[in-house]
Amino acid sequence: MIRIEQLSKQFTTQAGGKSLFKRPPRRVVQAVQSLSFHAPDGRITGLLGPNGAGKTTTLRMLAGLFPPDQGRLEVDGIDVLKQPRSALARMGILGDAHGLYPRLTARENIVYFGRLQGMDSDAAHDRADVLAELLDMRRILDRRTEGFSQGERMKTALARALVHDPANIVLDEPTNGLDVLATRGLRDALRHLRSPEGGRKCIVFSSHIMQEVEQLCDHVVVMARGRAVAQGSVPELLAQTGETRFEEAFVKLAFADESTEEALA
Ligand SMILES: Nc1ncnc2c1ncn2[C@@H]1O[C@H](COP(=O)(O)OP(=O)(O)OP(=O)(O)O)[C@@H](O)[C@H]1O
Numbered sequence: 001m002i003r004i005e006q007l008s009k010q011f012t013t014q015a016g017g018k019s020l021f022k023r024p025p026r027r028v029v030q031a032v033q034s035l036s037f038h039a040p041d042g043r044i045t046g047l048l049g050p051n052g053a054g055k056t057t058t059l060r061m062l063a064g065l066f067p068p069d070q071g072r073l074e075v076d077g078i079d080v081l082k083q084p085r086s087a088l089a090r091m092g093i094l095g096d097a098h099g100l101y102p103r104l105t106a107r108e109n110i111v112y113f114g115r116l117q118g119m120d121s122d123a124a125h126d127r128a129d130v131l132a133e134l135l136d137m138r139r140i141l142d143r144r145t146e147g148f149s150q151g152e153r154m155k156t157a158l159a160r161a162l163v164h165d166p167a168n169i170v171l172d173e174p175t176n177g178l179d180v181l182a183t184r185g186l187r188d189a190l191r192h193l194r195s196p197e198g199g200r201k202c203i204v205f206s207s208h209i210m211q212e213v214e215q216l217c218d219h220v221v222v223m224a225r226g227r228a229v230a231q232g233s234v235p236e237l238l239a240q241t242g243e244t245r246f247e248e249a250f251v252k253l254a255f256a257d258e259s260t261e262e263a264l265a
Contacts, residue, residue, distance in 0.1 A: 001202050002039040002062065002168055003048065007032055007071030008226075009057055009112035013041040028125075031057040033226040039219070041167065042200035044150035044190060046213040049223030050254055056096065059172045059221075062204075063093045071120070075168055089117065094154075094171040102146035106137065106156040107147060110163050117164040124163060131159040138187050151182035158186075169193060171205035175212060185215055194218075214246045 009032040023074030029105075038047035044255075047055045061068050062075075065085040069185045073080040073166045078166040080087040100109050107128045112239040137155045140148065143155055154174065162169065175183045190205075192198040206215050213220055222230040222237070228247050230237060230253045234246055 001041050001074075001076055002045075002170075003072075003074040004038075004058070004062070004180065005036050005072040005074075007035040007056075007058065007061065007073065009061060009066075010064050016253045030226050032061075034224070035071070035139075035226070035228050036232060037219075037221045037228060037263050039168075039202050040195055041202045041250075042196070043218040044194050044203045044205070044216050045219045046217035047204065047206040047221050047223055048208065048210070048213045048217075048250065048254075049206075050081070050208055052225075053208075053223040053254070054226040055223055056172055057172055058228075059093075059095075059206055062170055063091070063095065071099050075115045077251075089164070090166055091170055092166040093170045094158050094161045094169075094174055096176075099155055100145040100148070100160075103144060105144050106148075106152075106159070107132075107141045109156055113160040114163040115125055119164060127163050127165070128159065131162055134189055135159055138233055150177035152181060154178060154182070154186075154211070155189075158225060165199070166201075167199070168202045169204070171203070173206055173208075175207070175209065183212070191215060210247050210250050222250065222253045229231050229253050229256065 010030055011029045013027050013029060015027045031181060049055050049056065060066065062073050062079055062080060067081060071220040075087040075090050078087045078090065103252050104112065110128040110131065114127060117187045132138045135155045135158060137159065140152050148156065178186065190203055193201040194203055198200060218239060219233060230240065232240065237249050238244065238246065243249040243252065
């Protein structure tokens with residue numbers, strides 16, 4: 001179970017400037033603002049938002065990569081800021097950079113991570129076999145990852161993230177660069193992991209692809225400009241917007257401010 005409460009994060013960047021002598025002005029980007037949501041076990045929760053909505057920033061804070069300015073992040077009741085190691089041990093995280101060791105085989109990459117998580121070698125090897133079955137990667141399991149395709153890299157990175165059988169699975173744009181079959185395979189694997197047979201995992205993933213979210217998610221958090229502008233199941237969001245197509249509902253929800261601002265300009 002993952003719970004996020006009133007999360008905020010801003011970044012300060014240098015604005016561009018032509019002058020050699022004047023320091024360019026600073027710009028503040030509010031990446032995430034007062035974001036709250038709850039992702040229960042046995043459910044797939046999707047963070048859906050356009051580019052720059054704050055999805056990756058949110059998931060990076062959940063992974064303990066940097067602290068929020070404000071707010072609380074909890075994994076199975078454990079505070080990520082206060083007890084990062086225990087919280088991280090309860091999560092399998094697939095980030096945007098897959099960072100595999102190219103000289104190791106897929107299996108060795110998976111087993112190595114298992115060992116880092118405190119598993120003994122036999123258990124890590126057994127688990128690599130189970131995951132290879134689940135993610136349909138038996139063909140590549142004993143190949144060096146050097147030269148792997150995008151889909152093969154993603155599967156290996158996902159298997160590595162799941163090696164310690166975490167109760168919570170966090171995925172940032174997992175289908176980026178995958179073809180239709182690989183996307184289907186991933187969808188099936190996530191459905192299995194959500195089911196009682198798959199361990200009723202709590203799954204949180206980010207995406208800007210509506211069809212993916214529509215087909216997979218029990219709960220959708222629509223993000224825009226760092227905020228959650230709406231939350232609910234797909235039927236609830238359709239009812240809330242009075243739309244029959246999810247794409248229309250999403251555009252209405254995610255870009256509502258912009259049309260108002262454009263109208264006022
Ligand atoms: N390290 C950083 N420094 C400055 N600005 C940042 C940094 N990281 C994120 N941002 C800004 O914060 C905002 C949210 O970015 P984020 O990557 O979280 O969005 P996203 O919803 O994941 O977008 P996308 O779908 O394009 O990946 C953007 O305006 C981005 O430029």
